Amino acid sequence: MSAIEERGYASTDALVSTEWVSQHLNDSNLRFAESNEDPLLYASGHIPGAVEVDWTRDLNHPLRRDYLDRSGFEALMRRIGATRETTVVLYGDKSNWWACYAFWVFQLFGHTNAKIMDGGRLKWQNEGRPLVTEAANYPSSDYQAPERDDSKVRVFRDQVLDHVQAGRPLVDVRSPAEYTGERLHMEAYPNEGALRGGHIPRAANIPWARAANEDGSFKSADELRAIYTGENNLQPGDDIVAYCRIGERSSHTWFVLTYLLGFQQVRNYDGSWTEWGNLVNVPIERP
Amino acid sequence: MLLEYLDLAGDRDERIQMLIDIASRFRSVPDFIATRPFPKSHLTPACESEAYVWCQELPSQALKFHFAVENPQGISAKCMAVILDETLSGESASSLAQVPGELVYRIFGKNLSMGKSMGLMGMVSMVQSCAKRYLASGKADRRLEGSREAGSGSAVP
Incomplete structure (x- = not known):
């Protein structure tokens, strides 16, 4: 790379x-x-x-x-x-x-x-670089944090519903089988946390792993643009919501879109499918 | 015994160190049971550490388990493999068929991700399935495809 x-x-x-x-x-x-x-x-x-x-x-x-x-x-x-x-x-x-x-x-x-x-x-x-087992300890700091501000990079279910109704783009970064609703859970695992399968209406399915190389590094900007903009018509100025199952895989895609491709308004829906797939009376799409 | 030993851990860090020590005892499946490329039929579903599971019928008609973990970072899978082998090998097939998947939470705690839980529970499920197949067959008189004579028992398909 x-x-x-x-x-x-x-x-x-x-x-x-x-x-x-x-x-x-x-x-x-x-x-x-x-x-x-x-x-x-x-x-x-x-x-x-x-x-x-x-x-x-x-x-x-x-x-x-x-x-x-x-x-x-x-x-x-x-x-x-x-x-x-x-x-x-x-x-x-x-x-x-x-x-x-x-x-x-x-x-x-x-x-x-x-x-x-x-x-x-x-x-x-x-790469054969050093790893150690000793836990690192540092003198405690006097870190002062501001109040948590969810407004810029996080989105909640009601906002997602508004987002859907406004026809704005979403990215579902789960596997195709999860996206289509084919799989809610693996055989013999009765509870993966969602009662319904499918995806949020109009969400594009772009599995997070498409942004990564075999060695775990990020793909080049040209390769990423080909996926997100070329194949899926997402634009840097779009208001985009990314989601997965609990918001961890979509953090990866959020990082890619925001920092590597410079998209200006990408938010992560951490409620993701474990919330949406359990909500009463919200729209779901299945092929 | 091994599970009781884990219960002695005073805190999370101590428990993690115990689990790492257990994982260090991992030995991959012996050649007389299977060699690479391993058949996908022995691959644990949903396990991102690429854990493979085999069971072998011992002359005593008890079952012994063998594992391979192909992901170099699959340390939890290796730990799980050692625990399953050391606690379950030698048990009767009927007991093995009843091993609860919740065993994973007793070992690793409940703060596992869903992906990690599914992979580790999948290893337990593979052990159960093997025992159930053995029971259903009446007696494991077939050889695992690709496995070779070992002189100490036969692999259950």
């Missing part, structure tokens, strides 16, 4: 390479943070100095289906020793699904000093 600067992205501010990370391991203005789906991975080996940001423990509200509040975010950032000026470089498994999810949550609190390490944990590992 070519260097990030040569891929034609709208901005390279939010994406760094594994090589860049390896050259900045001792930069005190940076904090590397691993965010995985597999809870065992961080402890089994991580980038030297990296902290863990766990998607359930650190990002979700402990009781409600929601994200942490201002004090919770402050506690997280103080624990990892980050200030408002610290640039947090996120990476993880699953081609950075959960890293993008964490990155997206950080934006709810205006922590724009954040980047994704292209290719995530697997690329770092496959």
Whole structure:
């Protein structure tokens, strides 16, 4: 894969390479943070100095289906020793699904000093770069967060309904089988969290993985434009809602559209199919 | 015994370390049971760690389980494989057919993603299915396609 600067992205501010990370391991203005789906991975080996940001423990509200509040975010950032000026470089498994999810949550609190390490944990590992098992500890900071602002990058079900009725575009990033409603769950798994199958009306099905290369890195801008604009006619000025099942895969697509292609108004519907597929009397499409 | 050992963990970090230690005991399926490319019929559905499961009938007519995990980052799948092998191998097929999928939550806790839960529960389901096939066959007298004589039992298809 070519260097990030040569891929034609709208901005390279939010994406760094594994090589860049390896050259900045001792930069005190940076904090590397691993965010995985597999809870065992961080402890089994991580980038030297990296902290863990766990998607359930650190990002979700402990009781409600929601994200942490201002004090919770402050506690997280103080624990990892980050200030408002610290640039947090996120990476993880699953081609950075959960890293993008964490990155997206950080934006709810205006922590724009954040980047994704292209290719995530697997690329770092496959390149033979060092992994350590010692958990990193930093002196606690005095991080002061603003109140959470959901308005810019997050969208709720009533807004999605308005969005649908206004005929504005949506991107369903789930697999084709989930999109068509063919699969609600795997055989022998009675509950995957939705009572109805299908997709939100007029949503385009663009599985998140189409934006990623085999090694987990992001495809070039030309390749991404061919998918999102060429095949699906999404335009940079469109008001777009992305969704999946709980909002983690769609965080990946949100990142691609917003930062790599420069789309100006993309929001993530984290209620996603586990909410929409259970709602009473909302429209659903199936082929 | 292994499950009781996990219950001794004082906190999340300690439990995770225990699980990592368990995963380090993982040994991939021996050649006398299967060699690459592994048949897709042994691939766990919905498991993104590409976990394969085989069971072998021992001379005692008990079943022993073998696993392969093809994703280098599939550490939870490797841990699950070790636990399934060490706790279930040697049990009767009728007991194995009743192993609850909720075992996954007892081991890993309830804060697993749906994808991870499905993959790990799929491994349990593969064990159940193998035991049920064995029971339905009356006796596992057929050889797994591609497997070879081992002298210590036969693979259940």
